[in-house]
Amino acid sequence: MSAGVFQRWQGPLFLLGSAALWGLAFVPQRLTTEPMGPLYACAFRFALAGPFALLVAGRRLRTLTGMQLRGAALLGVILGVSFVTQTAGITQTDVSRVSLITGLYAAFVPLLAPLFRLPGPRPLGWVGLLVSLAGSVLLVGALSSEIATPLNLGDLLTLACALLTAVHMLLIGRLAPEVDPWALNAVQLTVIFLCVTPAAFALETAPALADIGASAWWSFVYLAVFSSTVSFAFQISGQRTTRPGTAALIMLLEAPVGATFAALWLDERMTGVQLSGAGLLLVGVVLSIRADRSGA
Numbered sequence: 001m002s003a004g005v006f007q008r009w010q011g012p013l014f015l016l017g018s019a020a021l022w023g024l025a026f027v028p029q030r031l032t033t034e035p036m037g038p039l040y041a042c043a044f045r046f047a048l049a050g051p052f053a054l055l056v057a058g059r060r061l062r063t064l065t066g067m068q069l070r071g072a073a074l075l076g077v078i079l080g081v082s083f084v085t086q087t088a089g090i091t092q093t094d095v096s097r098v099s100l101i102t103g104l105y106a107a108f109v110p111l112l113a114p115l116f117r118l119p120g121p122r123p124l125g126w127v128g129l130l131v132s133l134a135g136s137v138l139l140v141g142a143l144s145s146e147i148a149t150p151l152n153l154g155d156l157l158t159l160a161c162a163l164l165t166a167v168h169m170l171l172i173g174r175l176a177p178e179v180d181p182w183a184l185n186a187v188q189l190t191v192i193f194l195c196v197t198p199a200a201f202a203l204e205t206a207p208a209l210a211d212i213g214a215s216a217w218w219s220f221v222y223l224a225v226f227s228s229t230v231s232f233a234f235q236i237s238g239q240r241t242t243r244p245g246t247a248a249l250i251m252l253l254e255a256p257v258g259a260t261f262a263a264l265w266l267d268e269r270m271t272g273v274q275l276s277g278a279g280l281l282l283v284g285v286v287l288s289i290r291a292d293r294s295g296a
Helices: 003-023 026-032 038-063 066-090 095-102 105-116 123-140 153-178 181-203 214-238 244-251 254-265 272-294
Strands: none
Touching (some): 003 214, 003 244, 026 214, 038 181, 066 095, 066 153, 066 181, 095 153, 105 153, 105 244, 123 244, 123 272, 153 214, 181 214, 214 244, 244 272, 254 272
């Protein structure tokens, strides 16, 4: 791939990498909630992620202006609440459902974009959005009696996470073009730790360290290093050159990745209807990327 072609496509490639890392995170996220509550699970995760991200960012932190620091702090608060709702939701419903409902932020982003003075999808991008949402409906199982289940508290908490994720992506769309991705991410992850940890102390019973098994500790390492530090830096890098609506659809690929990994690891099997939905979702993402790159 030539340098010119890579430069043109580096935004979608960064976002695809981030989506894959997020999709693989749903199972580790579930494993971390087995020995502790959702607040402590988030506190442990970001107690590792915050310092690691600061170490990686290093001198890049000096490039942040006062306004960018405040923006990063706001992103951290929004993302922290989002993670708590998602982690709580994952204890109440199947991992595959959490990964798929979370993906509905792709619908919220273009709807909310005008509120943030950001461009919405181009015509072909709207087609991609509709196709992707149709795929998401099939993935969740809303039209299949064999997999459809009543809406539960976990689904509602995950839906709140999807809305907050959309707001987070739109704010990044405003900040990303002018800020160092690793520095911005380091600040937002540190803010999450500072916000979630006191809430965990106040609202949940602290877990006994002896009860935290090896699978949970390795899950925390993956979540801190890859699904927090690397993936969010990739997201911010990708959104520097990609419209928010297109970025949201590319990130929607975390849904089939998460559902597939849940099927392999937790035996949450996908049906033919769900696989068809995953195929539609991929088609919608391809259409949206084509629209963003071609100006259609």
